[in-house]
Amino acid sequence: xxxxxxxxxxxxxxxxxxxxxxxxxxxxxxxxxxxxxxxxxxxxxxxxxxxxxxxxxxxxxxxxxxxxxxxxxxxxxxxxxxxxxxxxxxxxxxxxxxxxxxxxxxxxxxxxxxxxxxxxxxxxxxxxxxxxxxxxxx
Amino acid sequence: xxxxxxxxxxxxxxxxxxxxxxxxxxxxxxxxxxxxxxxxxxxxxxxxxxxxxxxxxxxxxxxxxxxxxxxxxxxxxxxxxxxxxxxxxxxxxxxxxxxxxxxxxxxxxxxxxxxxxxxxxxxxxxxxxxxxxxxxxx
DNA sequence: GTAACTGCAAAATATTTGCATCCTT
DNA sequence: AAGGATGCAAATATTTTGCAGTTAC
Numbered sequence: 001x002x003x004x005x006x007x008x009x010x011x012x013x014x015x016x017x018x019x020x021x022x023x024x025x026x027x028x029x030x031x032x033x034x035x036x037x038x039x040x041x042x043x044x045x046x047x048x049x050x051x052x053x054x055x056x057x058x059x060x061x062x063x064x065x066x067x068x069x070x071x072x073x074x075x076x077x078x079x080x081x082x083x084x085x086x087x088x089x090x091x092x093x094x095x096x097x098x099x100x101x102x103x104x105x106x107x108x109x110x111x112x113x114x115x116x117x118x119x120x121x122x123x124x125x126x127x128x129x130x131x132x133x134x135x136x137x138x
Numbered sequence: 139x140x141x142x143x144x145x146x147x148x149x150x151x152x153x154x155x156x157x158x159x160x161x162x163x164x165x166x167x168x169x170x171x172x173x174x175x176x177x178x179x180x181x182x183x184x185x186x187x188x189x190x191x192x193x194x195x196x197x198x199x200x201x202x203x204x205x206x207x208x209x210x211x212x213x214x215x216x217x218x219x220x221x222x223x224x225x226x227x228x229x230x231x232x233x234x235x236x237x238x239x240x241x242x243x244x245x246x247x248x249x250x251x252x253x254x255x256x257x258x259x260x261x262x263x264x265x266x267x268x269x270x271x272x273x274x275x276x
Numbered sequence: 277g278t279a280a281c282t283g284c285a286a287a288a289t290a291t292t293t294g295c296a297t298c299c300t301t
Numbered sequence: 302a303a304g305g306a307t308g309c310a311a312a313t314a315t316t317t318t319g320c321a322g323t324t325a326c
Contacts, residue, residue, distance in 0.1 A: 015300055017306060036290080048308050053291065058306090069207040071265060073316090075290090096259060107259075113251040115266075120273030121234060121245075127267045128253075129207060135258030153325055155281060174315085186283050191316065196281090211291090213315090 004028065012062040019047045023055050024064070033068035033076040033095065033104035068095050068104055069127045078106055094128045100137035142166065150200040157185050161193050162202070171206040171214040171233065171242035206233050206242055207267045216244055229263070236272035243272065 005024050009016055026034065026042050039052050047055075056077060059065040068076040080091070092111050097104040112128045143162050147154050164172065164180050177190050185193075194215060197203040206214040218229070230249050235242040250266045 015305065017300075019307075049290095050292085050309080051307055054306075067209060069209060069265070069267060071205055071207060071263075073213050075211050094253060096255070099262060107256065110253055110255065113253060115232060115248055115251060115268070117234070117248065117268070117270075118245065118273065120276045122271040122276060123268050124237060124270040125209075126269070127207065127209065127265075129265045129267075130253070130255070130261050131264070132255075132262040133260040135256065138258045138260060153280065155325070157282075187315095188284080188317085189282055192281080 008064065012059075012064045014058060014062055014064070019051055020055055020058075022046070023052065023059075027065065027077075027079045031105070033070075033078040033106070035074050035076045037074075066091060068106075069129050070097065070104065071129065071131065076104055078104075081108075091125070094130055096134060097129060097131045098134035098137055099131055100133055103134065105134065146202065150197075150202045152196060152200055152202070157189055158193055158196075160184070161190065161197075165203065165215075165217045169243070171208075171216040171244070173212050173214045175212075204229060206244075207265045208235065208242065209267065209269060214242055216242075219246075229265075232266045232268055234272060235267060235269045236275055237269055238271055238275035241272065242267075 002021075005021050005028065006016060008024060009020055014020060022043060023039055026039055030038075036049075036052055036056060039056075040049060043052075056065070060067070060077070063080055065077045066080050068078050070076050078095075094107045094110045094112055095104055096107050107130075112126055117123060140159075143159050143166065144154060146162060147158055152158060160181060161177055164177055168176075174187075174190055174194060177194075178187060181190075194203070198205070198215070201218055203215045204218050206216050208214050216233075232245045232248045232250055233242055234245050245268075250264055255261060
């Protein structure tokens with residue numbers, strides 16, 4: 001796991017600092033979309049709130065994580081898949097938010113269906129969020 | 139238009155106050171998803187910031203408007219269609235956010251395709267946001 | 277008349293910026 | 302050594318809450 005953390009950071013041209021390793025570990029351990037405050041409570045004061053904001057921003061810019069839309073207003077993030085880089089994101093999976101346990105998961109095996117847009121509209125990215133009850137809470 | 143405003147408010151069991159009429163008018167005039175700050179700049183101090191928050195909350199609870207997902211963190215709202223009520227929301231259209239003009243529109247004629255969820259997952263609502271270039275900006 | 281709505285003040289939460297210091301490369 | 306990362310302070314933005322006064326029904 002530690003080797004994975006290092007190689008992921010290196011792969012995305014990010015310096016190997018303890019803070020980044022710890023934050024990335026959280027993403028790897030919890031396979032759900034997490035927010036700034038999730039991380040803050042996980043590390044429990046080990047790093048400054050501002051540092052976490054900047055860490056997330058760096059990860060975002062380098063294509064290590066992506067934003068997960070949420071209907072509650074909270075900003076959440078999830079690990080990108082291997083195909084993502086600073087240059088281009090390649091996400092085609094649906095996000096599912098459970099109304100019961102409040103967890104947002106990436107449905108990696110459910111692809112976003114293609115849609116036909118009206119004349120003149122050009123798609124760049126798409127985000128699909130489904131709300132409901134997850135398998136654990138059903 | 140004024141009659142439409144009144145009947146819409148009545149239909150959703152909302153008292154006819156000037157503030158609500160004005161806010162609802164903004165939604166009717168601008169057929170795009172708007173945020174709290176959009177409204178605030180539109181009314182230009184006529185009502186308190188807090189009142190607008192509470193107005194939006196009331197509209198939301200009574201099924202007059204719905205939240206529109208946004209990738210920038212801003213919370214936006216759009217008018218519900220006729221089928222929505224306090225009890226149930228019935229949205230099946232895709233939202234399109236233009237990266238150029240920053241406007242979010244409801245693509246009323248593009249339905250959200252149905253997807254098959256993994257075993258145990260149950261869908262309640264779905265939100266589909268496509269980012270790209272709109273017809274005006276292409 | 278009464279419950280709901282509004283404005284003002286203030287608190288709580290979320291996010292960003294500047295700067296000095298420290299650490300990775 | 303140099304540029305990037307961090308911590309602290311503080312500014313800004315966003316949203317919520319309490320309370321007193323006002324208004325719609």
